[in-house]
Amino acid sequence: MENESKQSGCEVIVVTSGKGGVGKTTTSANVGTGLAKLGKKVCLIDTDIGLRNLDVVMGLENRIVYNLVDVVEGNCRVKQALIRDKRHQGLYLMPSAQTRDKSAVSPGQMVKVIEHLKEQFDYIILDCPAGIEQGFQNAIAGADRALVVTTPEVSAIRDADRIVGLLEANGFKQMDLIINRLRMDMVKRGEMMSAADVVDILAIPLIGIVPDDESVVISTNQGEPLVGSDSPAGIAYANIVQRVLGKEIPFSNLERGISFWTRVSGIFHRA
Amino acid sequence: MRYFFRKKSSCQIAKDRLKILLISDRVNCSPEVMELIKADIAKVISKYMKIDTGNMDIQIQAKGSKTGKNRTPVLYANIPILDIHTK
Numbered sequence: 162m163e164n165e166s167k168q169s170g171c172e173v174i175v176v177t178s179g180k181g182g183v184g185k186t187t188t189s190a191n192v193g194t195g196l197a198k199l200g201k202k203v204c205l206i207d208t209d210i211g212l213r214n215l216d217v218v219m220g221l222e223n224r225i226v227y228n229l230v231d232v233v234e235g236n237c238r239v240k241q242a243l244i245r246d247k248r249h250q251g252l253y254l255m256p257s258a259q260t261r262d263k264s265a266v267s268p269g270q271m272v273k274v275i276e277h278l279k280e281q282f283d284y285i286i287l288d289c290p291a292g293i294e295q296g297f298q299n300a301i302a303g304a305d306r307a308l309v310v311t312t313p314e315v316s317a318i319r320d321a322d323r324i325v326g327l328l329e330a331n332g333f334k335q336m337d338l339i340i341n342r343l344r345m346d347m348v349k350r351g352e353m354m355s356a357a358d359v360v361d362i363l364a365i366p367l368i369g370i371v372p373d374d375e376s377v378v379i380s381t382n383q384g385e386p387l388v389g390s391d392s393p394a395g396i397a398y399a400n401i402v403q404r405v406l407g408k409e410i411p412f413s414n415l416e417r418g419i420s421f422w423t424r425v426s427g428i429f430h431r432a
Numbered sequence: 433m434r435y436f437f438r439k440k441s442s443c444q445i446a447k448d449r450l451k452i453l454l455i456s457d458r459v460n461c462s463p464e465v466m467e468l469i470k471a472d473i474a475k476v477i478s479k480y481m482k483i484d485t486g487n488m489d490i491q492i493q494a495k496g497s498k499t500g501k502n503r504t505p506v507l508y509a510n511i512p513i514l515d516i517h518t519k
Contacts, residue, residue, distance in 0.1 A: 351441030
């Protein structure tokens, strides 16, 4: 099964956004779970020290013994801090510490931990904290590629643009955009930027559009990522997972939020 | 037909605001630097004509291309001339 993966080694992906609350953790959980469902060996790492959340979104909060800071400080071995998700073969979580702050880990230490994990996994997904300070630097230090999450709002797009600039400055070659919480009804009314508008502004390749979907809240309540379910967001995340693997999956109209009427009204508004 | 042109959609407003905002974010030009540039431009122009320095305005914007993919910023200066024949 492992040999099936197209790349020889392990791919390290950081999920980042700049702004908080746009869906980094939800995206990390769903992309990671989706990859594991396809038989990949996946390690999710929560790099948000002091404000850990990936464990609750994954429903693994009661199983934490050791965390990332314990690993870095040598209180335990890397393997001891990994929580195995019993629902999905090959899915592991390294939780963050809740009682420490960002300075407890340095980018160099992060790289060391990732190098160690690389030997055992096909994918390492890093859930980046909000902001552009040390937590961000830690999260991007060991990553090969980035998933930039934004919502179709001016504040989130502005921060995403900043993040793209910083990733470029840090030598990132592969950055893909996920537009989260798109509301097709609002796009149709001309009250929300469409996916095409956001891509136009940020000018990086689009890898996914996740519609605003209440089942995301429900799945978070239950601590079970919804990737692969038949809800709109579940389908969107399943498509993102396929695209992360390099498969060409066309964007459905549901994802794009572009209808005939938006195109027509677009022509009028342009004048 | 006129109805369609009357009101800008909030989507369009957001796009227009972002385009200007991101250009100045990207060039990383602080307001202080902009003031210095403005003062220097005023000094040079004043050598040749009388201008209204209080009402002059400079800003960095996107190039007026329709594609929107252009990341090249452009400096626009709006300088009211009071008397063109001075000196």
